[in-house]
Amino acid sequence: MERFDRALYKTVQYHPSLCYGIVDKTPDREAHFLRLKVVYKEDVAEFCGQTQEEARQNDDDSSTIKLLEKSHARILSEGHCKPAWRVVVFKHGGQWGSESQQLGQSVQKLSIAFLASHAIADGLSHTNFHKTFFHFFNSSQPEELVWPYQVPRDLRCPILLEEVVDLQARDENDNTHINYDSTNIWSGANMFLPSIEEYESGLRLVNLPLAQLGKVLQFCKSYKITLTGLIHGLLVTYLSRAIAPGHMFRAVIPYSMRHITKVADDEICNHASALVVDSPDELASAIRNTPTNSSQELKLIIGIATDYRRHMAAELARSPKNNVWAGMFGIDDWYGPSLSQLGKKRALTYELSNFGNVEVIESDKLQDAPLSLEKVLVSQCGSVTGPVFCCNVISIPGGPMTITLTWQKGSVEEDIINNFAEYLTERLLAGFDSVSQKE
Known part of the structure; x- marks a missing residue:
């Protein structure tokens, strides 16, 4: 001790x-x-x-x-x-x-x-x-x-994002206005919170062994897509088949702003922004019209991942201009508007965060270390007013990749989350080479 x-x-x-x-x-x-x-x-x-x-x-x-x-x-x-x-x-x-x-x-x-x-x-x-x-x-x-x-007594304050970067910067290409009132977004149950004491958060965990993770990353490399993009594509594909027709899906995909704020890599702070990505009903229909686990379906998944990579590259190139945080400035009362959302439709389907391969223990100290590491997972409480569920991805050198799915209990049928966890496990463990070779 x-x-x-x-x-x-x-x-x-x-x-x-x-x-x-x-x-x-x-x-x-x-x-x-x-x-x-x-x-x-x-x-x-x-x-x-x-x-x-x-x-x-x-x-x-x-x-x-x-x-x-x-x-x-x-x-x-x-x-x-x-x-x-x-x-x-x-x-x-x-x-x-x-x-x-x-x-x-x-x-x-x-x-x-x-x-x-x-x-x-x-x-x-x-x-x-x-x-x-x-x-x-x-x-x-x-x-x-x-x-x-x-x-x-002279300890510095936490470094606030808005104090080190201009989050209200705009340019002529600003097209970040998002219609959060879209009626056909699938977003689970309306926002609710009977009481703080009754709030419950659910979590499901997916593990991908190191050997299979290497194969998945090689597949991504061969198609010039990212692992984040692939998982985003799998999310859209699963939801397209699991949710009734007539819905689009809206994802929020965070990214780090530390390359802009210049804080130390090991700083504890909140320096992140996010890209909002829409998957229209037409895309969902196209997915439903392809055979499950077919080469046609895989082409659509790769297309989703390719589009994501292009959009994120553009977002990072202009950042911090046209940032999603800009709309949060000038709000004097956060409590009233937040409470008024209860009973209304959510604006987001899911959040997807990929932290990549993170070295938690220095490689030169692994041998004979009194405290070793088997795996790391990152999770967050299910959101009351945000996305229906959150998907967090992380891996460590020499260890597995973990994916957590979290949600506010009651905001979505748990079978949808459980079945998605099974779907992710099966698709990632099976790999994609056999499907892509059918083309």
Whole structure:
């Protein structure tokens, strides 16, 4: 436990954003970051495990899914005295303070979840937290550190995206106005939130082994498409067959703006924007008119991926001009309009984020490291007013690719999510070479 305490202390010390709370808006003051005087370990670190019966009934993935579903329903409150994040360490096969029940294993398996408000952390920031934590945990340099962490008075604030880049910049090619009132977008159930206590978030996990991931990436390379584009194409294809005719699909696909803001690669911040991509009903009809898993269907998938790559290249070339964030400036009241959306139709079908292949543990420290890494996954709570579901993709060197699907329970039939998880697994495991060779 001393090693954990030291690594967490050093991680907090390294990242300024971890020393700030978020104070909600009041009638007298805007919502704001608050530099805390101290960070207490008991405020940010939690430890949980499972009984022998729970271990028998749930494999490791199922246990992690339950942990994340529960975590996604939490509210990180008390921003006036606690940071806007938590780290939860889950012990598989036993309870803390007891012997592990993972029979036949000489090592203890843990799931370490970093929970954070989106205001301080985008998806890459979550991997950055783990990078820093693993670095200090696996360091062989003992150091006397005493909790709580005393926050320096001159500590800088979190670096806000709008303060380092002009998000309202426009040019003559600005055509980013989006009609969010389109009636034929498939967007699940109308927005709802009976109460904060009744909110539930679902999660499904897809694993793709390293060997098969390599084959999928080689296929993408041969057709000059990206993995993000391929998964986007599979999403559109699945929805075209699973959803009743007469609907289009609208995706939001985030991308990092760190190349523009010039923050450090390991910074914990929220520096991301997004591209909105429409898949019209005509495309869905064309997909439905092709045989399943046929070469004709694959051509359409590749076409979707090719179009995505072209649109994203144009978006990145002009960024930050014509940015989707521009429409959010000048809004004085966020609460009223947000509440007024309840009961209305959602504007988005899904969000797709691909973080790529991320090195969490330095390659030169893999051997004999006391804490090793099996896989990483990124997830987010199901959105109340945003897309019906979110799809997050990530892999690590030498490890599998993971895909998480998250949604607000009740916003969509769970069979649609479950069947899509099965569809993704089957298509990615089967590969595409045999289909493409039929052309």
